[in-house]
Amino acid sequence: MRHVLKKGLLSMGAFAFVTAAAFANPYEKFEGTTIVVSWPALSHFKKAEDLVAEFTEETGIEVEIDALQYLKLRDRQLLEMSKNEGEYDVVSWVVMWKGEYVSKGLLTPLSQFYTSGSLVDPNYDLDDIADAYLQNGGVVGGKKGYMPGKSGAMYGVPFGAETSILAYRKDIFEEQGLKVPETYDELRDVMQKLHEAGIPALTSRGKTGHQITAAWLLHLAPLGGKIFDDQWNPVINSPEAVEAAQVLREVAQTGPKGIPTFGFGEAAAAFLQGEAAMHLDTLKIAAMSRDPKLSKIDGKVGYALHPVGSRCGSETGGFAAGIPANAPNKEAAFLFLQYMTSKAGDQRMVELGGDPVRISTLKNNADKFDEYAVVAEQLPCADPDWRPLIPEWNELNIDVLGQALTEVITTDKPIQPIMDAANEKARAIMEREGYYLWQ
Template identity: 30%
Template sequence: MFGQGLTRRDLLIGTAAAGTLGFGAIAPARADVNWKKFAGTEIGVNLIKSPRGDLLTKYEKEFTDLTGIKVSSEMAPEQQQRQKLVIELSSGKPSFDVCHISYHVQKRQFERAGWLADLSKFMKDPSLTGADLVESDFSAAGLLYAKNDKGEMHSLPWSVDYFIIYWNKDLFAKKNLTFPTTLDELVKTAEALTDPKEGTFGFVCRGLRNANLPPYMNLLLAHGGDALDAKGNLATDSAEAIAAAKMYQTLLTKYGPPGAAGFNWMECQAAFMQGKVGMWLDGVGFAPPLEDPTKSRIVGKVGYAVVPAGPKAQASCTYGDGIAVTETSTKKEAAYLYCQWAVSKLMGARLLQTGGGVPFRNSILNDPNVREGVKFPPAWLDSVIGSSKVSKLGLPVIVPVAEFRDTIGTGLTALLSGGDPATELKKATDAFRPTLERSEKG
């Protein structure tokens, strides 16, 4: 059941038809919710430029039709958006009431600073929250991200991102190759796919400093290591870390396209869509443009797979997004209604069905009709489900995570210029260790 007034048929029409039925035309999930209580209010919303941010802005008129609340939204690429959040929230006078947060980067920092409003009381208020929006509907990972150590919800879990392998079926077929089952096989496959004369390359992932940590961390986890050891000590110069760094270096310097050292996900995506790259390691939410004939040369030729097993483990680096209300907002209730709409079943189904992300809400993922409406190849959904079974947090949950990404990322960037993995990782680890120790003491 989808809650009073919101039927299965309503949901399917609203999602499978890609929005032909406006959200305002669908009865709210709970009759007690007064959706029009804050009509005429205007709220500011700050989003990351991504398939998730695009989805909210595309349908924000439906939210206004439902509530009468006007939305002034802005989007920026993730690194700029994260910097803007910190600068404005630190000032105590942010220009927005709602913000899109990256849990894997901002959770500890935002909690310590007290920048986000506690949504727990709103979730318990039947005049503000539909009966279907309950904590138990969010996955355990989502609640771990969203709650602080007091059990308070300071955001609503929105989208979980698993790292997968995108692969070009045509390039594999031309070389008579099958998809690898281990990371060692993946390296050999990347070698076989690389042909500079034809301008084809076996593998691509992020090489840009800071952005390069997520793909590297996937290799590290697969080698049986992690950023921190069991006692919380920095372990980015361990034997496992060095082995993963050697693999990362090999893949990008020998089998990656020219300029990969400066690639973020956008450049990786563009290179893959041109049909000249065999495999790309990145998040599941970057699939939509690959199947868009106006943007991609490889529509219908893309394979989707769980990251192959490494020497000691199989892992899918997992990251998460949330949607939150700022503590300084004078329009918290109106802003909360926007957050509730953003994680609603309708918007979550759209998110999944368009390939823009994976909702944290179990009721969406477990609904067979929602799954039937997924517009992407079955292999994409299989990769999502398979990755969920081997998911591991992709970054350490620490306050100075941005500094961690910068410092260790500098070491990884040096590898792409020929640096020795053991030397560069030791140098980066030694440089970051005092920062982590100061943070933990604070």
């Protein structure tokens, strides 16, 4: 769905900005320019439309939004960015797509804009953006090609990024005399006690394919597991990976009925409708729990850190945004990205009901939203290698792990042989793609 956001009324923040900039307007040369933004038709981005209108009011830069259903977004962006001259000035991607976009030469490195004093807001403070979000969504070319490292380059900024936290029913925990779990041993003990009391414990994704893989990854990271070692050998049959699969089996056995059919929406709905005592997944559950259209448990939810196993390790995921290599209005696009993710823009997103990406925003609003202090404390533990952001991941995610893990939660077969077979399939894929030629 494409639409143009026209000029609206100045917010107080906008008025202050215009007053301060009265003697030097960095946007003046771009007034009347129209940029086209491609992003998903999801809640965070829908809420951002008011901020986009304020951007136009303050800068004179018109914004046309092409909002597409999430599953159609990648194909449309690839088509448009592969042209000699594209239509999009800004694109927003799921973190798994960043490596593909860069490897195909479809994105503009943002470093070139930081050489321009006329474009860069000296008060932007890039270091204030959560490092886990920035590295996961916007940096490409470091260790393993997608992790931080000296060879990495910045292609995007996080917008709609996320990590995982534990949400739990305060009333149920109080009635049952349960302590909020801080470790995986405690989590598994609480799951069993709730189950014995006849209360579905932890809701979870479990649908065959990428959904069940995501559920397993949530446990794999804190339990010390990885998908690959540093030589690209798959290690999804390691003791840590098998333990994560065992935890997932226990979740399915003690959680609400239907987990093998649950995607994220169904898993969240089970918690929001009062059919589970815990939810361990994206932080987005907090805003959902406050939404009367979705939730029956507003006011009954507490938030805690993702439990630790041998280490702390929460999810890294969500969206980032950058500038196509064939964008017609790159400088105006950079100003748009900078505005939307500035300290004032991030605070405005909070006011609009979106998800902040800055540590200062989380801390400054911790008294308003119960989960913000937890998220700020969680982010240093967010794992940049939570999943391998490589082109082969889609096949590994759906066809290998997504099938094996379904067998784990729907049968009582020994887990080790299931994961051994999956590991062999993963290695064959990596060998086919040439990952072992240098060995």
